Amino acid sequence: MPNETLRYYATDKEIFDVLASSRQRVSETALLDMARSRGIFYSPRDSRDTLASNISLLPHDHDSLKEILGKSENPNRAEKVTSITLNAKISPETIKAVVKSFSENAPSDEKVVAQSESPDKYRVQVKYTELDYAKTRLLQRRNREADIRFIIEDNKTTIRLPANPKAREIAALLKSGLDASQKTEIPAETIDISDLSTDERTLFFTNLISTMDGYELRDVMNVKVQIGSASKSPPLEDEEKNGEEQEDAAITQTMLSVVEDVALHGKALLVSAEYQLLKDKGFFITSITWKAQQTKSPFNIVEYDAGFEEPEEGRGFRYNVRGLYRNRDGEFTKTMQALSAAHKEEIFPIIERTALRVLEALRKKADIPQQGGEQQ
Amino acid sequence: MKRIRWFAAKWPIALRTLATKMKSHPFREDSLNGFIIERVRDNFINGRYVEKISYQETLTTPFGDQQIFDRTEYRQLEFSLFSNFPHMEFLDAPRSTQSYVSKLTELNNFSLTITPLTVDLLKWVASFQSLANTKVTIDSLQISGLELETDVTARVSISGNKDVREALQRVTKGRRFDLERVQLKLLHENHIVGLQLINTGAAKLEDSLLEDFLPALRQSLPVPKLGE
Numbered sequence: 007m008p009n010e011t012l013r014y015y016a017t018d019k020e021i022f023d024v025l026a027s028s029r030q031r032v033s034e035t036a037l038l039d040m041a042r043s044r045g046i047f048y049s050p051r052d053s054r055d056t057l058a059s060n061i062s063l064l065p066h067d068h069d070s071l072k073e074i075l076g077k078s079e080n081p082n083r084a085e086k087v088t089s090i091t092l093n094a095k096i097s098p099e100t101i102k103a104v105v106k107s108f109s110e111n112a113p114s115d116e117k118v119v120a121q122s123e124s125p126d127k128y129r130v131q132v133k134y135t136e137l138d139y140a141k142t143r144l145l146q147r148r149n150r151e152a153d154i155r156f157i158i159e160d161n162k163t164t165i166r167l168p169a170n171p172k173a174r175e176i177a178a179l180l181k182s183g184l185d186a187s188q189k190t191e192i193p194a195e196t197i198d199i200s201d202l203s204t205d206e207r208t209l210f211f212t213n214l215i216s217t218m219d220g221y222e223l224r225d226v227m228n229v230k231v232q233i234g235s236a237s238k239s240p241p242l243e244d245e246e247k248n249g250e251e252q253e254d255a256a257i258t259q260t261m262l263s264v265v266e267d268v269a270l271h272g273k274a275l276l277v278s279a280e281y282q283l284l285k286d287k288g289f290f291i292t293s294i295t296w297k298a299q300q301t302k303s304p305f306n307i308v309e310y311d312a313g314f315e316e317p318e319e320g321r322g323f324r325y326n327v328r329g330l331y332r333n334r335d336g337e338f339t340k341t342m343q344a345l346s347a348a349h350k351e352e353i354f355p356i357i358e359r360t361a362l363r364v365l366e367a368l369r370k371k372a373d374i375p376q377q378g379g380e381q382q
Numbered sequence: 383m384k385r386i387r388w389f390a391a392k393w394p395i396a397l398r399t400l401a402t403k404m405k406s407h408p409f410r411e412d413s414l415n416g417f418i419i420e421r422v423r424d425n426f427i428n429g430r431y432v433e434k435i436s437y438q439e440t441l442t443t444p445f446g447d448q449q450i451f452d453r454t455e456y457r458q459l460e461f462s463l464f465s466n467f468p469h470m471e472f473l474d475a476p477r478s479t480q481s482y483v484s485k486l487t488e489l490n491n492f493s494l495t496i497t498p499l500t501v502d503l504l505k506w507v508a509s510f511q512s513l514a515n516t517k518v519t520i521d522s523l524q525i526s527g528l529e530l531e532t533d534v535t536a537r538v539s540i541s542g543n544k545d546v547r548e549a550l551q552r553v554t555k556g557r558r559f560d561l562e563r564v565q566l567k568l569l570h571e572n573h574i575v576g577l578q579l580i581n582t583g584a585a586k587l588e589d590s591l592l593e594d595f596l597p598a599l600r601q602s603l604p605v606p607k608l609g610e
Contacts, residue, residue: 208492212491212492216484216488216492222414222415222481222484223488224480224481224484225480225484226484274480274483274484274487274496276487277483277486277487277494278495278497279495279497282392282494282495285493299481303436304437304438305436333437334437335437335439335453336435336437336453336455
């Protein structure tokens with residue numbers, strides 16, 4: 007076991023760093039509250055630095071330190087998810103056995119909890135610690151949880167996992183365990199559009215947002231676009247390879263202004279002149295946030311986002327359900343409400359299915375209405 | 383009173399093709415939304431976009447019981463699309479046109495551009511006056527962002543029994559301001575009638591005047607300069 011107590015040896019300097027670094031979550035008011043709970047009243051006119059410095063010099067026990075750390079953490083860290091589709095039916099028993107051997111071999115700082123939610127759903131929660139040396143020392147180690155779900159369907163099994171490197175690593179380990187238990191490599195399908203042309207990549211997104219089962223597109227609020235590699239200037243490597251001969255050329259090239267990606271925020275973005283101009287210049291979509299309305303009761307509007315971890319390569323599809331605008335007597339709530347994990351789990355399969363279907367159709371160049379020679 | 387609003391758009395496909403696509407998404411009894419197309423020409427489409435909105439209304443009775451009613455509402459947007467500027471015209475548009483715009487962009491393969499207008503109202507009035515061939519008086523107007531001094535602006539509404547354009551000149555004296563809306567008075571069939579123009583490319587007028595003035599209003603709308 008790692009020495010847990012090491013984490014709680016915090017000097018005043020370190021506490022100051024934590025208090026001062028998360029400006030948004032540990033606000034002046036939060037600092038004043040913290041002091042007030044100890045019966046100390048500081049002036050509300052004191053600067054943040056003074057408040058943080060004063061509080062950091064007070065004695066802190068385990069609980070108060072925990073409170074500070076808890077405050078500095080983002081409570082609704084919306085982690086995007088991703089999925090791997092295994093084209094084989096895998097029995098819950100097999101998954102259970104693989105997870106068991108995985109949890110036995112897990113490193114000491116990881117804790118694996120697995121349970122079967124229903125005959126066709128299996129959930130594995132891995133608690134692990136994450137290190138980020140760029141953070142201030144007290145925040146370098148954070149406890150995280152990777153929630154990995156196996157959804158068993160007729161001919162396939164979907165593994166849904168948080169889109170982060172650690173969860174991917176765990177999923178890869180579990181997948182190789184499954185491969186070993188089946189004594190064959192199970193064909194795995196991920197959403198990967200690296201083989202598609204830039205126009206097709208944009209089509210992937212536009213078809214995804216407009217053809218989701220049970221939902222109808224309402225609005226597009228964020229779009230990130232990137233220039234296609236064909237329209238880009240030659241890569242930097244060439245310049246380096248040819249050394250001095252190319253130096254002049256390199257200098258002129260670095261002086262040219264180049265826009266490589268653009269993030270647009272607004273309303274009805276896809277009909278904006280700005281987006282269309284970028285599109286005509288060869289930019290393609292790499293991530294998108296949109297709203298869609300349910301076509302059945304209760305006709306709520308759901309906000310989604312989808313994108314790629316490696317936008318240029320089109321690899322690592324990840325997505326999220328950001329929240330819900332409730333339909334109240336024909337009008338929608340102004341603010342977005344968070345969705346419960348169970349509710350999200352109901353919506354994720356729709357994105358996954360649509361993405362797979364759209365991708366398959368694009369690969370086949372089959373009868374997708376948006377395709378064809380009509381585009382200018 | 384009818385509200386009319388115009389937009390500029392860039393059609394990626396021919397209007398006849400678009401009309402065919404719209405007809406393949408008709409509004410029916412069982413659909414949630416769809417188009418009802420009235421007239422189609424090479425350079426013109428006229429129709430309605432209908433949205434059926436269903437929701438449940440909960441009512442609490444005086445005895446504390448809850449009653450739930452299923453309600454249905456229809457929201458209609460009457461539109462005309464033109465191949466030339468102004469490309470899109472809405473008649474009495476509902477507050478939210480999101481659904482219509484997303485449907486339209488889908489039908490246009492996501493290559494459609496719609497740009498809201500910012501209109502120089504004095505220019506619009508001048509060209510409307512020469513088109514309608516009648517004397518037009520601006521009897522009231524509203525301006526905003528009139529710079530009184532550095533970092534101080536005013537919102538002013540000016541009205542009078544005569545044309546207020548001269549008064550506007552005197553009040554603003556070359557300072558910056560945004561002309562937001564104007565109210566026009568003009569003689570029409572021996573009656574003095576009024577109509578309102580708004581700088582977002584919108585107009586408000588009595589239903590009875592629609593037929594006589596709509597074409598002139600549309601035609602006199604200043605074409606936005608490139609890059610605007």
